[in-house]
Amino acid sequence: MTLLSLNSMKTNIGQYSVLHDISINVPEGGVFVLLGRNGAGKTTTLRSIMGLWKPSPGSVTFRGQDITNLHTADIARLGIAFVPENMGIFGGLTIEENLILATKTGQFDQTRLDRVWELFPAMKTFWTKQAWSLSGGQKQMLAVSRAIIEQRDLILIDEPTKGLAPSIIDAMADAFREISETTTILLVEQNFQFAKSLGRDMAVIDDGRIAHAGTMADFVADKELQESLLSLSA
Amino acid sequence: MTTIPTKGDRIVKAAVLIIAGLLLFAPFLFQDIRSLEVAARICVFIVLVASYDLLIGYTGIVSFAHTMFFGFGAYGAAISLKQMGPGWDAVVVGALSGVLVSTIVAIAIGLLSLRVKAIFFAMITLAAASVAMVLASQLSQFTGGEDGITYKTPDIFKTATKLMVDDNNKVVRLFGVKLNGKLAAYYFVFATCLMLFLVMLRLVGSPIGTVLKAIRENEARAEAVGYRVVAYRTFVFCIAAIIASLAGTIYAMWLKYTGPDTTLSFTIMIDILLMVVIGGMGTLWGAVIGAVLLVLAQYYLRDLMGTAAEALHGIPILPYALEPDRWLFWLGIIFILLVYFFPKGIAGTIAERGAKP
Numbered sequence: 171m172t173l174l175s176l177n178s179m180k181t182n183i184g185q186y187s188v189l190h191d192i193s194i195n196v197p198e199g200g201v202f203v204l205l206g207r208n209g210a211g212k213t214t215t216l217r218s219i220m221g222l223w224k225p226s227p228g229s230v231t232f233r234g235q236d237i238t239n240l241h242t243a244d245i246a247r248l249g250i251a252f253v254p255e256n257m258g259i260f261g262g263l264t265i266e267e268n269l270i271l272a273t274k275t276g277q278f279d280q281t282r283l284d285r286v287w288e289l290f291p292a293m294k295t296f297w298t299k300q301a302w303s304l305s306g307g308q309k310q311m312l313a314v315s316r317a318i319i320e321q322r323d324l325i326l327i328d329e330p331t332k333g334l335a336p337s338i339i340d341a342m343a344d345a346f347r348e349i350s351e352t353t354t355i356l357l358v359e360q361n362f363q364f365a366k367s368l369g370r371d372m373a374v375i376d377d378g379r380i381a382h383a384g385t386m387a388d389f390v391a392d393k394e395l396q397e398s399l400l401s402l403s404a
Numbered sequence: 405m406t407t408i409p410t411k412g413d414r415i416v417k418a419a420v421l422i423i424a425g426l427l428l429f430a431p432f433l434f435q436d437i438r439s440l441e442v443a444a445r446i447c448v449f450i451v452l453v454a455s456y457d458l459l460i461g462y463t464g465i466v467s468f469a470h471t472m473f474f475g476f477g478a479y480g481a482a483i484s485l486k487q488m489g490p491g492w493d494a495v496v497v498g499a500l501s502g503v504l505v506s507t508i509v510a511i512a513i514g515l516l517s518l519r520v521k522a523i524f525f526a527m528i529t530l531a532a533a534s535v536a537m538v539l540a541s542q543l544s545q546f547t548g549g550e551d552g553i554t555y556k557t558p559d560i561f562k563t564a565t566k567l568m569v570d571d572n573n574k575v576v577r578l579f580g581v582k583l584n585g586k587l588a589a590y591y592f593v594f595a596t597c598l599m600l601f602l603v604m605l606r607l608v609g610s611p612i613g614t615v616l617k618a619i620r621e622n623e624a625r626a627e628a629v630g631y632r633v634v635a636y637r638t639f640v641f642c643i644a645a646i647i648a649s650l651a652g653t654i655y656a657m658w659l660k661y662t663g664p665d666t667t668l669s670f671t672i673m674i675d676i677l678l679m680v681v682i683g684g685m686g687t688l689w690g691a692v693i694g695a696v697l698l699v700l701a702q703y704y705l706r707d708l709m710g711t712a713a714e715a716l717h718g719i720p721i722l723p724y725a726l727e728p729d730r731w732l733f734w735l736g737i738i739f740i741l742l743v744y745f746f747p748k749g750i751a752g753t754i755a756e757r758g759a760k761p
Binding site for chain 1 (some may be wrong): 415612614615617618620621622624625626627628629631632633
C-alpha cells in the first residue's frame with residue numbers, strides 16, 4: 171500500500187528550478203532510500219514534502235490526502251516527522267525540552283520515552299543538558315529521538331550519517347532498522363554502504379528528476395547502474 | 405521541565421530575590437515620599453518590561469506599540485474613574501476596557517502583520533503607537549488631551565485614610581510608618597505587580613514557553629515540528645498587550661493622573677527597550693534588574709552627581725564634568741559601558757559566565 175506519493179512534482183527556489191519532474195510512490199513500512207549526487211535535489215524533495223517549499227505544479231499525497239498546499243505545521247501534525255540535514259535541534263533548549271516539543275500533548279508517553287532511552291542512552295544521561303553542548307553524534311540522536319518520541323506514520327531523514335564517526339553510524343543503522351519495524355522511513359543518503367544496509371525500496375534523483383526507481387536488492391546487484399547514476403566504482 | 409541551575413543563574417535569582425525583599429519592605433526601609441514613588445514605579449516597570457521581554461526575548465518580536473497597550477490600560481482606568489467616580493466598579497470596568505481594547509488591537513496587528521518581516525512589523529507597531537498618541541491628544545473630551553486626566557481612586561487609597569487607629573483615633577504607626585491609604589496603595593501596586601510577574605514566570609515555564617523559545621531559535625524548525633508560528637506569535641503578542649494594559653491600570657491607580665507623557669510617550673518605549681537590553685533578554689529576571697537600574701538612575705543619578713561635584717570642588721574639570729545637568733550624558737556613558745561589558749544583558753551575561761553547575 172502506498173503511503174506517500176509525489177506526482178510530477180516541480181519545485182522552484184527563487185528563480186532556480188531545482189526539481190523538474192519528481193514522481194515517487196513510497197510504500198508503507200520499511201526504509202525507502204533516496205539516493206543522488208550532491209545538488210541533485212534530494213533535500214529539496216524532502217523540504218517540498220514538508221511544505222517548506224511549495225511544489226508547483228505537481229502534488230504530494232499522504233495516505234490518499236492531497237497535502238501539497240497544507241501548512242508545514244499541519245503536515246507535521248498529520249504524522250510526518252522531519253529530521254533535517256543540519257539535525258534541526260533547538261540548541262538553547264534541554265534534551266527534555268527538545269523532546270517534549272515533539273509530543274502532541276506536552277506529556278511524555280513513558281513507554282515511548284523508555285524506548286528512546288533504550289535506543290539512545292545518551293539522551294537519558296544528558297537529559298537536562300542544553301542541546302548545543304552535545305557532540306555531533308548525540309545531536310543527530312536527539313534529532314531522531316524527537317522524530318520517534320510520538321508514533322509517526324512517516325519519518326523523513328536527511329543525510330543522518332554526514333560527519334559522524336563509523337561507530338555512531340553503526341548505532342544509527344541499528345536504531346533505524348528497529349524504528350522501521352513500526353514506522354516508514356524515507357531516507358536521503360549519500361553514504362551508499364549505509365543506505366544499502368537499510369533500504370528495501372529506492373530511487374535515484376539526478377538533476378531534479380527521478381533517474382531510477384526500484385528495489386534496493388536489484389540496484390545493489392547492478393554495478394553498471396550504480397556507476398552511471400552515482401559514480402560508484404565497482 | 406527542569407534545567408540544572410548554574411552558578412550564574414543562582415546569582416541572578418539571588419539578586420532578584422533581594423530586590424523583591426527590598427520592594428516588599430520599601431515603605432519601612434526608605435521612609436520618604438520620593439522613595440515610595442520610585443519603588444512603585446519600579447514595580448510597574450518590572451511588569452511592563454517583563455511583558456515586553458515575552459515579545460522580544462522569547463519570540464524575537466520587535467514592537468514599538470507596547471506603550472500604546474500600557475496607555476489603553478491607564479486611560480481605561482482614568483476615564484472610568486473620572487466618569488463613574490472613585491469606586492472599585494470603575495476600576496474593574498476601566499481595567500477590563502483596557503484589556504478588551506488591547507486584545508482586539510493586538511489580534512488585529514498580530515494577524516495582519518506578524519507574517520511580514522520583523523522590520524515591517526516594527527514599522528507597523530510604530531505607526532499604531534503614533535496613531536494612539538495623536539488620538540489621545542485629539543480626543544480631549546475623553547482623554548483630557550495634552551493635559552491628561554486627574555481623578556480620584558477608591559477611598560482606601562486616599563492618603564488621609566486611616567487603615568488602623570489607636571485609642572486617640574490617630575493613625576497607627578508601624579516601625580515609624582503610618583498605616584494609611586498611601587501604604588495601602590503601595591501594597592496594592594506591589595501585590596498586583598507580583599501576581600502579574602508570577603503569571604509570566606508560569607507562562608514561560610510551561611510547555612508554551614518552550615514553544616516560544618523554539619520559535620525564537622528557529623521558526624522553520626518549530627513549524628516542521630508542528631507549531632504554527634504566526635498563531636503562537638499572535639498569542640504572545642496578545643498576552644504581552646494584556647499584561648501591559650493591566651500594568652497601565654495599576655500605574656494609573658498609583659499616580660491618580662494619566663496623560664500622554666506618563667503612559668504613551670516614546671520616551672517610555674525607549675526606556676523599556678533599554679531596560680530589556682541592559683537587564684538581559686529572554687529571562688524575565690533581566691527585566692527586574694534592568695527596570696531597577698534604569699529607574700534608580702533616572703531618579704538618583706542627578707543627585708549623586710550633585711553630591712560628587714560638591715565633594716570634588718576645587719579639583720579642575722571634574723566638578724564641571726559632574727554638573728547635575730549633565731546627568732543624561734553620564735547615563736548614556738553608563739549604558740554604553742553596560743552593553744560593552746554585559747553583551748547579553750546583566751542577567752544573561754552573569755548566567756553565562758557562571759555556567760558551572
